[in-house]
Amino acid sequence: MKIFRSLCFTLFFVLAACAQADNDITINDAWARATAPGQKVAAAYMNLSSKQGAALIRAECDLAGSVEIHSMTMENDVMKMRMLEELALPAGKTVSLAPGGFHLMLFNLKQPLDAGKEAKFTLHFRTDAGEEKSIDVTMPIKTSAN
Numbered sequence: 812m813k814i815f816r817s818l819c820f821t822l823f824f825v826l827a828a829c830a831q832a833d834n835d836i837t838i839n840d841a842w843a844r845a846t847a848p849g850q851k852v853a854a855a856y857m858n859l860s861s862k863q864g865a866a867l868i869r870a871e872c873d874l875a876g877s878v879e880i881h882s883m884t885m886e887n888d889v890m891k892m893r894m895l896e897e898l899a900l901p902a903g904k905t906v907s908l909a910p911g912g913f914h915l916m917l918f919n920l921k922q923p924l925d926a927g928k929e930a931k932f933t934l935h936f937r938t939d940a941g942e943e944k945s946i947d948v949t950m951p952i953k954t955s956a957n
């Protein structure tokens with residue numbers, strides 16, 4: 812009986828640890844912006860949060876040849892985009908990727924992004940503890956956030 816009980820406790824903690832890891836990073840309100848005719852690049856947006864400190868380090872999209880993590884800032888009244896090596900996710904804080912700010916930039920589009928369709932992404936994260944994890948997200952393609 813004693814052995815059985817300790818086995819149960821062990822199992823419980825193993826399961827709890829797995830659930831924790833799975834629920835660590837949350838992706839909400841993800842969407843990709845529909846492209847205009849002839850447009851060669853596109854952008855995707857979302858809200859990211861992580862229970863422990865982590866960073867978005869890489870992304871892929873089935874409709875794009877490559878994906879970069881970008882920031883957008885105003886410098887002397889000029890919008891400037893910069894490629895980021897990674898996007899930090901401080902523990903427990905929501906980091907928004909939104910028009911005018913951080914975004915995923917899609918290059919070498921394999922086809923136009925048509926509103927009403929979907930784009931499949933894989934987002935790669937690294938926790939501050941050094942663990943890497945990948946999360947698949949299917950994003951709706953829309954003309955605006957709403």
Ligand SMILES: [Cu+2]
Nearest residue numbers: 881892914916
């Ligand atoms: Cu960009």
